[in-house]
Amino acid sequence: MTAPKTQKNGADVDKFLAGIADEQKHADCLSVLELMKNITGEPAVMWGKAIVGFGSFHYRGKTSEGDWFPVGFSPRKQNLVLYLHCILEEQTALLEKLGKHKIGKSCLYLKRLDDIHIPTLKKLIKKACKSPAIAGAEID
Numbered sequence: 061m062t063a064p065k066t067q068k069n070g071a072d073v074d075k076f077l078a079g080i081a082d083e084q085k086h087a088d089c090l091s092v093l094e095l096m097k098n099i100t101g102e103p104a105v106m107w108g109k110a111i112v113g114f115g116s117f118h119y120r121g122k123t124s125e126g127d128w129f130p131v132g133f134s135p136r137k138q139n140l141v142l143y144l145h146c147i148l149e150e151q152t153a154l155l156e157k158l159g160k161h162k163i164g165k166s167c168l169y170l171k172r173l174d175d176i177h178i179p180t181l182k183k184l185i186k187k188a189c190k191s192p193a194i195a196g197a198e199i200d
Contacts, residue, residue, distance in 0.1 A: 064126045066108035073104040073112055077135075085135050088173045092133050092142065095178075099185045100131060110134050111143070115189070131188045139169040142181075144188035151187065154180055 077093065080086040093104055093112065100114040107113045113129030132143040139162075148155065148163045155163065159176035162169040168184070170176060 064124060064128065066111060068105055068107050068113070068116065068127060068129075071106035071109075073106055076106060076110070076112070080135050082135075084172055085140060088140050088170075089133065089135050091173055092140070095182065096131050096133070096185060099182060100189055105129075107132065110136075113143070130191065131185050139171060140173075142168040142170065142185075144168055144184055146184065146188040146191045148184075151184060154184055154187075158184070 073093075077086065077089050080089060089112075096112075096114045097104060102114040104112050104114060105116075107129060111129075111132050111134045113132035115130045116127050117130060118127050119125065128145070129143070130145045134141045134143070143166055145166050148166060148168060155161070157177055157180045159180075160171065161176060
C-alpha cells in the first residue's frame with residue numbers, strides 16, 4: 061500500500077495565509093480558519109504546501125493507507141476549496157440551501173464566502189467531523 065503524498069507537517073499556518081495576495085481570498089480564508097477551529101475544536105495544521113487541515117484520522121483504502129484530516133481548506137487560484145470528508149454528493153438537502161458552489165467527492169469549491177449561506181456551511185462542516193467513514197476509517 062502507498063502512503064498519500066500530502067502529509068501533515070510543521071509549517072506555519074499563519075505565515076502561509078499571510079502570503080495570500082488576493083484580499084478577498086485572504087479574508088475568506090481567515091473566516092474559514094476561525095469557523096473550522098470553532099467547530100472542530102482542533103488547531104489548524106499544514107498538510108503539504110497549501111492545505112490547512114483540522115484533526116486527523118487513520119484510513120485504509122484499497123490501494124493506500126495513511127492519515128488525513130476530516131475538514132480543511134486550500135486557497136487555490138480559481139476557488140477556495142473546502143475539504144469536507146462527508147461524501148458531499150449525499151448532502152443534497154444542505155447543498156441546495158448552500159448557495160453558489162461546485163462539488164467533487166469530498167471537495168466543495170467556492171468563489172467567495174459571500175456567495176453562500178454560512179449556517180448551512182457550518183452544518184456541512186459538522187457532518188464532516190462526524191462522518192461514519194472517519195469513525196470506521198475504511199475508505200474506498
